Amino acid sequence: MINRRSLIAACGAFGFSAAFRTAQADQPHTPQAVLCNWYKLVLKLVRHTPTYSPPVASRSFAYLGITAFEAAAGGSEELRSLAGQLNGLDGIPRRETVQTHDEALVIHAALAFAVRNFFGNTGPTGQRVMKKFEEKLFAELSEGLGAEVIQRSVAHGRAVAAHVLDWSAGDGGAVIENMGFPHDFELTPGAGKWVPTSLIAQQQMPLLPDWGQNRTFAIATGASCPLPEPPAYSEDKSSSFYREALEVYDTTRALTDEQKLIARFWSDDPMLSPTPPGHWVAIAIHILERDKAGLAMTADTLARLGIALSDAFVACWHAKFEFDLLRPVTYIRRHIDAAWEPLLITPPFPEYPSGHSTQSGAAADVLTAVFGDNFAFVDATHERDGMAPRAFPSFWAAAQEAGISRLYGGIHFRAAIARGLDQGRCVAQHVNSLRTRT
């Protein structure tokens, strides 16, 4: 492989606030910088595309990561294709001749195609930004390249992306109607079963009740990381269930400022943040840029992280609708304090396990496998929303904080958090078993 850009190791030196000012950065045209910058745009689009609830976002992160990975793997001696390793993925288009591709342009073309398709439903502002971003970056990357190289690189990037897009169409998650809320859904009868908690009419149905049946990537099915049953439902004050509810109630009534801050830091509300999976992607990008990771490292990390996040959501949703447990707000108002208000808005779907915990557990173990144990980092994901960065001694510490934030927020019982983290670790084991390197 001969390519002037691939010799530059830095992933791009953009801060998040300058995500798209490609011409001003010192190394904006390395393939890894191109990849990071597309991801930064994706984080914005996730926030501003109404169908992008956390499960939907995680799915796109998986496909975008695989797209970039396969586009990079075709020209890399370090990366090994995931074809044959992920459920239903094979036949990745091969390059005609390795020597005459521009890696940055391949990545750009692949991501441009994929992002345009995965975010085809975004609003007029997102459409406008995508178009301008693609045009500007293409012009910059093409400068000084021969027409044949440009044509060949773009064609290959698009071919890989189109192949992945075709594959994605059959996983059960490609079409999202009514922002993920079914028009009809029969609630399960029973005192301990989930009931709507929102005053928003659309959310009288649970979000994406069939998501747990989607095709997975690295785990066999949504049932591959099963959980024990939650504590047996009971209204008896001496029961474990009541004690868990009382813990939520007591904790939320005496929250410290730090606990409130933690709850809000990990709240990651859809349409107001990059969502929980986007939060972990933002962490990864920040580290990859800080450590000037190369293309192989960047593509490998983002692919594995995306796969883990997506499989975690499928596994979690499978369990949520298997157990169909009611939320703390329902139980506490019925049996402890009718006027209780949780700090966070209760999400419109069953409680057990905690989705943020499952996906954080998965993300933490995948990132630990990539970067190592006790890898300290600073999480500045929400800095532009006025929340100060938080420092963590390890990915697992961050995942645990993400988990307990849901108890502070009053939206999960403790068991859902602990077992969610366990479920995430199970998913990560499968992902970490993938062979991504030659």
Place this chain on the structure above:
Amino acid sequence: MMRAACCILCTVILMQPAGAQNGPAVPSFVDETASSGVNSAYTGDWEYMVGGGVAVFDCNSDGFEDMLVAGGEAMAKFYVNDSPRGGALKFTAQQSGLELDKVTGAYPLDIDSDGTMDVMLLRVGENVAMRGLGGCKFERANEAWGFDGGDAWSTSIAATWEKGNRWPTIAIGNYIDRAAEMEPWGSCTDNWLHRPDTQQNKFAAPLPLKPSYCPLSLMFTDWSRSGTPDLRVSNDREYYEGGQEQMWKIAPGEAPVLYTEAEGWKYLRIWGMGIASYDVDFDGYPEYFLTSMADNKLQTLAEVPKEGKPKPTYKDIAFARGVTAHRPFMGDDLKPSTAWHTQFDDVNNDGRVDLFIAKGNVAEMPDFAMKDPNNLLLQGADGKFVEAADKAGVASTAVSRGGALADFNLDGLLDIVVVNRWQPAQLWRNTTADAGNWIEVKLAQNAPNRDAIGAWLEVTRGETVMRREIIVGGGHASGQAGWIHMGLGGAAEVSVRVQWPDGTWSGSHSVRANSFIILDGAKAAAMPWTPPR
């Protein structure tokens, strides 16, 4: 105390509008767009995805309300109202001086208190204060009035007269930084507060309202009945970072200060697009309807202490009252709705205020309904609202934005105008045969603030007290001045009084139903008025 003054039960007993035995009487509207003479579309691309307002006001002193329709990229169009009383709606396009391009919204406001209506034009670019010259002619007055029109994407406006001032205070809401092509999110530009200068005959330099979060509707409103209105701001969460809904304390002579969580203001983040206010539950305090995308809110005070002075804590009763309007109520497009202009008014004159919502996709947002009918939600005796736009004949699925409910032909029935993106504005004449009784009131006082902005109008029928605040602001890019319409149900006579902006009360005036009156703060008696044609 006002909350205890009456109850819904009393109201139910007193109101007996025709046809109301089985739910609210459904009004009838006739689409007179084609014959009305109004032919104006709100045009333009990305920078005109919001806005699209209409100003409704009388500028030739015939009592019939004329209108200015924002054109977006195209010129705004002014129409003089030639409708015969009670007849078909007739408008004639006329050069007025208001025909500027890049107009997103328009609000009538007698800025210089000379008794001739002026018009504030919101624009993509420089906002323009247009001085009324009489006879529906206007001239630019930015320089004469020291009004700095700036250069922003202006989307909303509200006005008040702060106590002791002879010149109005105007708040302007600004949207995205147009230059931030690659990163528009988080680029909300400053809103402005234009206060009078020390001479009180023109504006001082505008004060930036920091932080600003891309509002699409502003409203000065005396939410606590303290006598001093505050500034409510409904913000579009699509573009802000770290933002939320806001309310500014606007104390005369002091810097604006935001209400805080510690004071009771609750953290709420919606795609705020329009505000309507009205004392829906007859407790003396206004409720607020906030339009959004699939998540409209009807807010009422969470608690009103017996001694008054409530905290600014609101709870959402949209679901309980049946006004979520979260998706199309008809047709086969069941995707979420996008709501813009909204207005409380009584379209069937049953004495219960109804709610109109203009709907329309932002632009090619396939996750949201493309055929999104406007809502006409009628309030029933139980305080719940039921949809009637289709039965009433106003369920247009055009891509709507601004609008107004106004009695264009002075027959006591509110007509509707809606401005549409890329398609002609639409007019519907209210032809309801069995509507209840009504009165229409115009307020006047000596300068300044000739139109008594900030006053409260009270109409009493038996033990039912209907109240509405006189405001300039709210809705979506659309303002009104002129007759204040109140439906009366079966009441043949009502008692009317006014709390003037300075806090003083007028005497009570006994007014016959189905009549127009002018209440002038300088005169003891209510003056009856008869349409000239």
